[in-house]
Amino acid sequence: MSARNRELLGLIPASLLLTAGFAAVFIQRSAQLSNVSLTYGGVFLALCLAAHIFLRVTLPHADPYLFPLVALLASFGIVMIYRIDERLARDQAEWFVVGLILFCVTIAFLRDYRVLERYRYLIALTGIGLLVLPRLPVIGGTTNGAYLSVHLGPVSFQPAEFAKLAIVVFLASYLRDTRQVLVIGARRFMGLTFPPLKHLGPLLVVWGAAMLMLVFIRDLGSSLMFFGAFLALIYVATNRLSFVVVGLGLFAVGAWFLGTHTPHVAGRVDAWLHPFDPHLYNAVGGSYQVAQGLFAQADGGLLGQGFGQALLNLPGGGRILPAAQTDLIYALITNELGLAGAAGVVLVYLLVVQRGFKIAMLARDSFSTLLATGLTSVIALQVFVIVGGVTKVIPLTGVTLPFISYGGSSIVANFVLLALLLLVSDRARRPE
Amino acid sequence: MSAPITRLYVLVVALFALLIAFTSRWTAFDAQALRDNPLNRRALLEEQRIHRGLIKADDGTVLARSRPAGGGTYRRTYPTGGLFSHAVGYSFISLGRSGLEQSRNAALTGQRNEVTSLVDQLSGKRREGDDVQTTLDPTAQKVAINALGGRRGAVVALEPSTGRIKVMASVPDFDPNQVPRQFRQLNQQDGSPLFNRVTQAGYPPGSTFKVVTAIAAIDSGRYTPDSVVSGANNKLIGGVPLRNDAGEDFGPISLTQALTQSVNTVWAEVGETLGKRTMAKYMTRLGFYAKPPLDYPPGERRASGEYCDPGRGCRPAGELLPPTSRFIDVGRMAIGQDQLAVTPLQMAMVASAVANDGKLVGPHLTRRVVDPDGRVVSDVSTPSTRVMKKSTADAVAQMMSQVVKEGTGTAAALSGVEVAGKTGTAEIDVANNITQPWFIAFAPIDKPRYAIAATVERSDGGFGGTIAAPIAKSVLESLLGGGSQSGSGSG
Numbered sequence: 001m002s003a004r005n006r007e008l009l010g011l012i013p014a015s016l017l018l019t020a021g022f023a024a025v026f027i028q029r030s031a032q033l034s035n036v037s038l039t040y041g042g043v044f045l046a047l048c049l050a051a052h053i054f055l056r057v058t059l060p061h062a063d064p065y066l067f068p069l070v071a072l073l074a075s076f077g078i079v080m081i082y083r084i085d086e087r088l089a090r091d092q093a094e095w096f097v098v099g100l101i102l103f104c105v106t107i108a109f110l111r112d113y114r115v116l117e118r119y120r121y122l123i124a125l126t127g128i129g130l131l132v133l134p135r136l137p138v139i140g141g142t143t144n145g146a147y148l149s150v151h152l153g154p155v156s157f158q159p160a161e162f163a164k165l166a167i168v169v170f171l172a173s174y175l176r177d178t179r180q181v182l183v184i185g186a187r188r189f190m191g192l193t194f195p196p197l198k199h200l201g202p203l204l205v206v207w208g209a210a211m212l213m214l215v216f217i218r219d220l221g222s223s224l225m226f227f228g229a230f231l232a233l234i235y236v237a238t239n240r241l242s243f244v245v246v247g248l249g250l251f252a253v254g255a256w257f258l259g260t261h262t263p264h265v266a267g268r269v270d271a272w273l274h275p276f277d278p279h280l281y282n283a284v285g286g287s288y289q290v291a292q293g294l295f296a297q298a299d300g301g302l303l304g305q306g307f308g309q310a311l312l313n314l315p316g317g318g319r320i321l322p323a324a325q326t327d328l329i330y331a332l333i334t335n336e337l338g339l340a341g342a343a344g345v346v347l348v349y350l351l352v353v354q355r356g357f358k359i360a361m362l363a364r365d366s367f368s369t370l371l372a373t374g375l376t377s378v379i380a381l382q383v384f385v386i387v388g389g390v391t392k393v394i395p396l397t398g399v400t401l402p403f404i405s406y407g408g409s410s411i412v413a414n415f416v417l418l419a420l421l422l423l424v425s426d427r428a429r430r431p432e
Numbered sequence: 433m434s435a436p437i438t439r440l441y442v443l444v445v446a447l448f449a450l451l452i453a454f455t456s457r458w459t460a461f462d463a464q465a466l467r468d469n470p471l472n473r474r475a476l477l478e479e480q481r482i483h484r485g486l487i488k489a490d491d492g493t494v495l496a497r498s499r500p501a502g503g504g505t506y507r508r509t510y511p512t513g514g515l516f517s518h519a520v521g522y523s524f525i526s527l528g529r530s531g532l533e534q535s536r537n538a539a540l541t542g543q544r545n546e547v548t549s550l551v552d553q554l555s556g557k558r559r560e561g562d563d564v565q566t567t568l569d570p571t572a573q574k575v576a577i578n579a580l581g582g583r584r585g586a587v588v589a590l591e592p593s594t595g596r597i598k599v600m601a602s603v604p605d606f607d608p609n610q611v612p613r614q615f616r617q618l619n620q621q622d623g624s625p626l627f628n629r630v631t632q633a634g635y636p637p638g639s640t641f642k643v644v645t646a647i648a649a650i651d652s653g654r655y656t657p658d659s660v661v662s663g664a665n666n667k668l669i670g671g672v673p674l675r676n677d678a679g680e681d682f683g684p685i686s687l688t689q690a691l692t693q694s695v696n697t698v699w700a701e702v703g704e705t706l707g708k709r710t711m712a713k714y715m716t717r718l719g720f721y722a723k724p725p726l727d728y729p730p731g732e733r734r735a736s737g738e739y740c741d742p743g744r745g746c747r748p749a750g751e752l753l754p755p756t757s758r759f760i761d762v763g764r765m766a767i768g769q770d771q772l773a774v775t776p777l778q779m780a781m782v783a784s785a786v787a788n789d790g791k792l793v794g795p796h797l798t799r800r801v802v803d804p805d806g807r808v809v810s811d812v813s814t815p816s817t818r819v820m821k822k823s824t825a826d827a828v829a830q831m832m833s834q835v836v837k838e839g840t841g842t843a844a845a846l847s848g849v850e851v852a853g854k855t856g857t858a859e860i861d862v863a864n865n866i867t868q869p870w871f872i873a874f875a876p877i878d879k880p881r882y883a884i885a886a887t888v889e890r891s892d893g894g895f896g897g898t899i900a901a902p903i904a905k906s907v908l909e910s911l912l913g914g915g916s917q918s919g920s921g922s923g
Contacts, residue, residue, distance in 0.1 A: 294458050297458035298462070298464075392458075
């Protein structure tokens with residue numbers, strides 16, 4: 001069976017899940033099955049079919065599993081958001097369409113994505129610029145003490161979602177050039193291998209940027225994500241674990257320093273360690289979110305309360321689970337679908353990551369390999385950072401759960417990321 | 433570059449496994465601790481969303497129902513107000529629960545066993561509460577409350593053969609609908625309206641306890657109803673002279689006569705002869721020294737028995753004494769004095785055991801639990817235990833019938849129905865003439881249908897026969913149905 005036919009078949013479970021999910025939420029809400037649930041499923045299937053036909057024409061050899069997996073996550077996300085708030089789901093569906101359009105545009109205009117290498121410094125600067133935007137007066141703003149979003153009139157977006165693409169592209173390109181010299185020119189010192197200072201410079205800049213992000217925009221999650229992707233890329237590019245060890249050491253020192261010296265980061269760490277401390281629980285920006293996330297998960301148990309049946313809206317208005325549609329959506333998933341459903345979601349991400357790394361391995365040039373590795377690592381790390389935060393593996397920080405969480409920037413940026421991965425895949429699997 | 437990518441993938445698998453491990457921790461291993469965390473309000477909020485079942489009287493009258501309160505929540509209302517305030521109790525999110533609302537909470541909220549709930553969960557069935565049909569009789573309950581007429585006190589009536597409680601009246605009562613608004617007031621109010629005097633009050637039983645002594649005396653084989661004992665005044669009991677009522681000297685007298693006239697010195701001597709061990713044996717069998725086995729919250733039930741009065745040298749004050757404690761004056765206990773503190777329910781159980789041929793059936797308030805589809809989930813019946821020989825029960829019943837016929841309890845006599853009973857008048861404050869009048873009874877004698885205990889707290893003078901017996905009489909009249917003619921007081 002051709003790759004595209006397999007992709008087509010893969011879309012069927014995604015649309016079935018969407019239809020079933022909407023039906024469940026509808027039944028729960030109005031005790032009757034309206035045909036709207038079927039309409040939603042149908043429209044979603046039509047959109048995915050359109051994208052699929054587009055892929056058939058433009059990227060016939062690309063990996064057949066990635067798109068259905070992502071469609072599954074996105075449809076699941078829309079159902080979850082619909083369950084939280086109908087209005088938000090409409091927004092999200094619109095952003096889904098915008099994402100698909102940008103997905104197609106990326107594929108159409110970047111047929112040879114290797115041109116990106118030519119603009120790597122421009123791309124790097126754009127990435128850093130995007131990260132700094134939320135700190136600018138007027139358009140910037142804070143969310144829970146972190147500078148995460150930019151407001152332009154009615155539209156607000158999270159530049160970090162796009163910056164992650166820029167930075168991965170830059171690093172992939174930069175490391176393709178320097179990976180040889182990084183290894184050859186390395187010196188051994190105290191049992192560790194250090195790259196030559198000249199080439200280390202730009203890498204230290206990345207470390208500095210990550211630290212700066214912690215201090216300047218106070219975005220613990222994104223900084224962890226960027227720096228992790230950076231280490232993954234260095235490791236794959238040089239195959240030297242010592243670079244990773246040094247990098248982790250530097251990050252640990254920086255994180256420790258900031259964790260003890262900046263109140264915002266320290267607060268997050270305290271909330272992580274003692275979520276049920278009454279003072280932290282009641283403090284503004286304290287551990288209320290973490291604690292409520294854990295309570296929601298405990299409420300879910302093994303099989304969950306069922307789609308649309310978990311306690312969410314409080315009788316007096318408001319929700320018991322804060323940020324249910326964004327940061328804590330994993331807690332709501334666990335609440336409604338239990339450990340089984342949550343493990344299923346994590347497993348789908350693992351499959352996405354597996355396909356991503358597979359693409360990286362099949363790629364025929366270093367830039368493609370590093371690009372696919374970087375993009376995949378960013379997704380994996382983003383999932384780890386937010387799910388790890390909700391499950392108290394690490395401090396909770398505000399990043400989205402890719403393709404599932406509510407948020408236009410996240411959906412659109414991740415569809416562009418998917419487009420890049422499929423572009424790499426098509427080139428790698430194209431028969432010569 | 434494949435090898436490092438593979439290793440990177442292994443790292444991601446490990447990290448994701450860690451995520452699933454932690455999710456398992458919160459959803460399975462630590463889930464109970466999280467649910468019990470005091471900061472976790474989910475269970476409370478969840479409960480508000482459950483449509484609690486109805487609580488009904490035996491005749492179908494709705495005593496408690498849930499009404500939608502907006503936002504998918506429900507709120508409890510009590511259509512009969514204060515009628516069954518103590519038996520039914522209340523259930524409000526902010527205040528918790530009491531009474532049957534508490535003891536039958538599992539049924540009322542539709543809690544099922546693990547397997548059923550899993551099936552329900554998979555089939556997406558919304559949790560709904562079961563209805564609880566009680567054994568309570570609203571008509572007789574009204575009569576009981578009216579008979580108490582605002583005086584603090586308690587009336588409890590039950591079916592001796594089944595243990596079904598028909599009347600559970602405690603005055604002052606409260607309107608459960610007002611509890612959320614007036615909780616603090618109700619809690620501090622004089623007379624403690626939230627306190628269920630039937631199950632929580634420990635009163636000195638006075639002469640009604642002589643029935644217990646009579647059971648022990650006859651069942652142990654040491655006495656018969658015709659045994660003759662000296663009823664002299666000022667006999668030495670526990671080394672201290674004991675007075676009869678009004679200092680009367682009865683001379684040698686049979687046990688039947690001694691019960692009819694409620695002669696203190698006779699029963700105190702019987703108690704001393706039987707000894708603590710025998711008394712303890714029969715008291716324990718009748719339910720003393722343990723919380724009554726009622727389907728009612730344990731915190732709202734109290735064990736009857738001798739409670740330590742520190743003036744006697746025992747410690748700690750206010751604790752239940754062991755039945756054979758050296759601090760017990762068994763002679764005075766045998767006539768309901770000493771440090772006895774008993775609940776009206778316990779005294780009704782004593783009457784019930786005599787009425788039911790010597791078998792005590794566990795009292796209960798719930799007749800059956802019915803699910804929302806009308807299927808009976810459980811029919812409640814409680815086990816019966818033999819506490820005395822049938823012959824003993826017959827003999828004591830005969831003695832008790834004399835009390836109503838010609839003794840201290842004539843005010844309880846019903847026309848056309850033979851009543852057996854025993855009066856009691858405990859002295860609370862001799863100087864101010866404050867008493868605790870009691871009456872325990874059952875009727876009809878040949879085929880007893882109801883047993884009853886009635887008492888009034890801190891009565892301003894008056895005796896069991898004049899204050900409590902008429903209350904018991906009107907309730908029995910109502911329960912027996914139709915017996916509306918006022919009983920003829922034959923003396």
